[in-house]
Amino acid sequence: MTTTVLTAPAKAPRKLAGAEAAALLEKFPPRERAASWPMTEADSEYILDTLQQPPFRVKRNAQVTRMVGARIILSWLQTFPGSTWQACWDASPAAHSPSGWHRDVIDWAANVGRKPTTACLASGTLALICVDAIRPTLAWLAASTSGALRPAIAATRDPDGFARLEAQFPEDIRSTRHASAGLQGVSRLIAAFGGLVKDIVVGDLLALLQATDYDAARGVRIAYTALRDLGQFPPDAPATLLRLQTRAGQVTPAALVDRYELRCRPVRDLLVDYLTERQPSLDHNSLITLSSALANNFWADLERHNEGISSLHLPAEVAAAWKARVNVVTRRRRMPDGQVVETTTPRSSAPAVKTLVRAFYLDIAQWALDEPARWGPWAAPCPITEADCSDKKTKQRQKTTSDQRTRERLPVLPALIRVADRRLKEARARLDALHTAPLGSRFTVLGETYTAPKSTSRAGLTGQAYDTSGRRRDLEAEEKRAFWGWATIEILRHTGIRIEELLELGHHSIIRYKLPSTGEFVPLLQIAPSKTDQERLLLVTPELADVLSAVVTRVRGKNGAIPSVPSYDLHEKVWNDPMPLLYQWSISGERRPISHNTVRDALNDVLLATGLTDATGNPLKFQPHDFRRIFITDAILNGLPPHIAQVIAGHSNINTTMGYNAVYPAKAIEAHRAFIARRRSLRPREEYRAVTSEEWQEFLTQFERRKLALGSCGRAYGTDCVHEHACVRCPVLIVDPYERGRLVEIRDNLNDRIAEAEREGWLGEVEGLSVSRDAAEEKIAQLDARQKKKDSPIFLGVPSFSQIAVRTSSATNAT
Template identity: 50%
Template sequence: MTTATVSSAGNTRTWQLSREAEVLREKFPPRPAPTSWPATRQSRGTVEARLAGEPFRAEDSNARYHRKKSLQTVLDWLELYPGSSWQQRWNATGAGIDGHRDWRVKLLADLDEAGLLGEQPGSVHRLLGMGLIQLIGGDYVRPSLGWLMATSSPLRIANEMAKVRDRHGLAQLRAVRTSSTVGDATMVPAIERVALMMAAKGGTVADVTPGDCIELMQTSREVFPGPNRSGRHSPLFYQLLHSIGAFPADAPPTVRMFSSLFAGRLSVEQLVDRYDLACRPVRELLVDYLRERQPAVDYSTLTNLATTLTLWFWKDLERHHPGIDSLQLTPEVAAGWKQRIRTRTVRSRNEHGDVVETTVERDSAADILITVRCFYLDLAQWAVDDPARWGPWAVPCPIRAADVQHRKMTSRRKSRMDQRTRERLPALPALATVVERERKAAAARLAAARTVGPGEQFTVEGLTLRRARLKRHSPRIWAEEPDTGRRRDLNREEDNAFWAWAAIEVLRMTGIRVEELTELTHPSLVQYRTPHTGELIPLLQIPPSKTDQERLLVISPELADVLSAVVCRVRGSDGSVPLVVAYDHHEKVWNPPMPLLFQRAIGLETRPIPIGGVRDLISGALARSGLTDTAGRPLDFAPHDFRRLFTTDAVMNGMPPHIAQLILGHRDINTTMGYKAVYPEEAIDGHRAFIARRRALRPSEEYRRPTDAEWEEFLGHFERRRLALGDCGRAYGTGCIHEHSCVRCPLLRVDPAQRHRLVDIRDNLITRIAEAEHKGWVGEAEGLRVSLAATREKLAEIGTAIARGNATVALGIPGFRELAGRTATIPHHPTTPISREHDQ
């Protein structure tokens, strides 16, 4: 298996091709690059005579002169070097080694040294590319792929190849260009890549092999390392050749199979060696331990286990304690490691632009501690069964049971998930309404744009757009916002809106996992006929995923409409759902071609929508919906949230928990009940029932009703506390002890809305103090200063309260008449944020 290592931040990451890619690479190798062939061994006279005729001959005399002059100049240069063929002479020049250097500079220097350079080297420099491209098109010289991709001259090799090498083959590619949904900015470079393979390997479009395409992709990564910002690594050229039938039937259906992003499974040794451990005995121990655990866990769990033990545990110890070679840690070393695991440093910039480091708790610290504790306990247990193998490593575990607090961790996680569920359940109907409306609006915008010409305006649901005028061909529909000029791809908007709606509807109505959603196929839609009534019941067959349990769900009429829309969208012209190849990101394997329901066209290839793509669709729909949480922040939904919402709603509406367990595919009913959120109404009802039972055991006279006089006195106390500046905070049954000097009284709770009154009092006091000092009323001035100091203190308290109120959420006194405690209001227009209103 081909592998490569890339070092980053002290760690070594292994890149490789999957096993499927290796098999296909051996089956479809790239064509070799020969050093000699009949055409390249022809004499100069034969070459010039052929290139002067058809189809190389230019139409006008000026172009013919320039082509002849540039060709002769390049041939003069090549003849300065030894070789029995033009290809050997080209290799001898050394100009074809590095395409980033301009080969024309060397040519002019060589000709000048030989005395063959004319009087106008500048004009010759501009024409040299025309001479070399004739030799390439005539198949006399075959530069390497790397040189052709990097050089700035010659350009437009595809135009020359279409003229002199394979007019029909390149015409087929350009026909796909005009009929596809891919724009010229992407399609033209793809056609150019096909021409580069013809130039480097010879032959026509039909001679290009899948191996040539794989070699070009690998060469592209070597010539242009780094991220794919300019689209240099786009695999569209492979899709282009596959779409015209240039490859055999058993060729790889997608070039993604040869990408290092889909590296397949790593061996246990590779999983450990990613982090380059210094202590070889511990490295061997970790390999043996993971190999022992491998048969009982899936690949995703094995990968997480290797990362935790290798990176977070032993690599961290080696980084802070060089030379460590024993699992028996001293108390100081163990305490230091546990402290580092529990916290992490976050770097951010403050308002001045300076980098600030903040220490925060690590969310995964408990999981890491549990994994390492299990590692030590496993070694101790295995040492009893096999002392020779595991005995030397059986040492006391540095992580005590008190360090983990598994019960508290589970309780906190349950509390967080319940709060998340309670916050999102009332917003779910609003979200479903918004995505449905956005899907219809996006489709209406696209349909309206198709009926108008470039530059014309159209209006859909109050939104006015203008059909964009494009400088180059694009099969996609673009529109502009008249006010800002921002362009919008209406095809992409409609596609994203549809798949976001479909994903959210299926997830919320079935409660399936997101990986199960991406694995739904056309055969997943089955029917069951009852034996007694003969009624047909539509069922949705959920493929085995996390628990390897297959299950069937009854399809409701609403879900049937969604699935029908999905099938109609992905169905091909022959009525069948296309077969696509999906990559299992958990097990790191390529699945066989299947008629997946969630698939979409990317370029010229139909690809399954991956798990990350579903998350992006949901996030985009939420961003457009304007839904906010209780703090006013944009609300986020993870795909798994819909599973918890489905469980909570089903159980609260009367579904027996054991039935919900079967629908969700849980092995343990406690897992199902863990998904079900606890609502305040349930706690209140339970508490009220407890109070009723307690009251039944106590004397009834303790619960007598108050008399009318007592009740009026109670209400009168609170009425008498109301003041112009706010409320008096004295307790019930007490009178005013400050002689109604409310400004000085510490029990006065000033209403922030009455701040202006307090400001007026302060200003009046300042004026009166000045008057008293002027008149010589010393006693009066002293009393007024006490009142002024109290007034300023009250103003400062109001300022603090206002600042605190802006930074926090005013909870008020919630009511729990509804299950969720609040409702969601759907905006009239998709661009209007959706607000939440409390039930009172």
């Protein structure tokens, strides 16, 4: 990993979020805002007279205020150019300043001797909107926080339409703020576009959704669902507006490539043409991945590092440099001092990117034979070899990591199941206690004391309470998450299905099968086609049947049927038709499918409650796919044939199934144990007696006694030193390379002592010291030879050209 300090981060590609909203607005445009209509063309006296008549007339005091405000605003609007009141409104500052325009009117009124208040002007504006004299824009209406618009528009414009719409809302949310927000949104549409509730089109609500904030968007979605259920929209209208601001939908290949702003137009057109050709055989998510690899990782990278490049025929050095860059990924992080630190790490997806680029080259070369005019000019040698795309090491690492995860999580699965069941029971006990407690009262459950709210706007029972610290807890949401966490763990561990298959389970997935041998009916779970586009049937065990029964009971409506809800296909980026999905819940009366993130969050809540940790001491994490690996491992471990496990798991290749299997190699382990047993049987039995504590302590301390100043002693265990600890002379001394300097000092000291002995005539000393010196020099030579061997290349026995060029042959020419 390398780190570099940069001055600024690189430019990011354009986002796809919101592309679906733009496409829907193009398909379902909002109504055109009319330039003129009868009431905006009427004179001021007629408008003021109309405000005096039902249904515009209100109570006496409020009516006086309303009339004063309306009269002043009409007089003020006459000072602006325009042949209608709407034209005058559009020309006034009020049309462009939703919050500060009252000051302009007050200043003007002061010049004519009037002193209206802001509340008076607001009341007059509301009256003019209700009588349809002016129609502010959606942005202007959305910026207003007044709650008076909804009841006023409902009473004066279309009381029957509002009553019919409100009756379509779910009964348990009609008195909530979300239902009120939905009616408020419809009121804004009528105020901005005119007409009645029945005149609202899909584009109106799409435009309103873009003009509202996040909190009010839920009300807009509720109103859209109610109007759609009333049959007001065409059949091809979107099933829901959920997450419309962030969804990308299906984007054209041109839009996918243009995210990266390629400079070479011919190559850009080629990539768009190639993606269009591949589009029918790919799901949309794969198409996005392919466009990112070709346009971003490949060509955009080449353009950044090779100015003016315009050909797929890459020089060798350009191709080599690109492959080196694609093998790493660069991440940027801003430091506290403002600098941007660039960190480079290996890219795990590098083999996949190179495989896609290689396929791009090979496809063009093949297509050039069939359509030379179209693809022939772009055919070029592929700069990526098959060896460059090898992902064997990556797969081996993934297999090792996957097996380790399975072996680490399989033993703790019972604890996870127990905690999930306990959390569900505790969450239900808290919620039941809240439902039985009167509003505003204190209640105790599971040793915990809570206070129920004093009031609730919901029709039915409240789901929130306050603990002893005053913190508000949503006990209903906690029970929901506990239930779906428990259900997810149980279903995944009994079936081993994928998370996308889990979320696509519907009421029709539970079927019966009659055994031909006994005539007995057994329940089966039908798994819809997902990754392999092959459906399969799984036997429902009694434990799994209890879980499915609990889920069906929970999501079933008051009429006994499971509501049909639309679900989003993450691979195709489209909404599926409404289906009776098992994984659904109601949020503020809005039926939604449960998302992938919700399932993962529910699992994390259960894991956090278990207190389990991994080998590093960090909290243990489960992914939904871990249950699939555990299911296959446990099945094969308990004797299920691998080819049957392949069918149950829905794998098209048995090698994929065995890749999920993390069972230890039983045959190898048993054979190794048998070999050890045979070898032990050939040795004396007394060698396998129990070791005494004294023998074990002696065995341990023996290694400590081997440590020497120059290294360590290599004599056998249980033997004495034959050189009487003259270690320099000993041939079994293992010299530490870091102690070479000490050994050189010993040798030099021996040379000095030998010289002294020769001067003094101590010939006996000279002989002994010479033996020690020779042994020291020999060990120094061994250290140097060992280091030289490490630093030099290894000769593999292949002769070089210089070794064979001088050879001659004795053979003669037959000619």
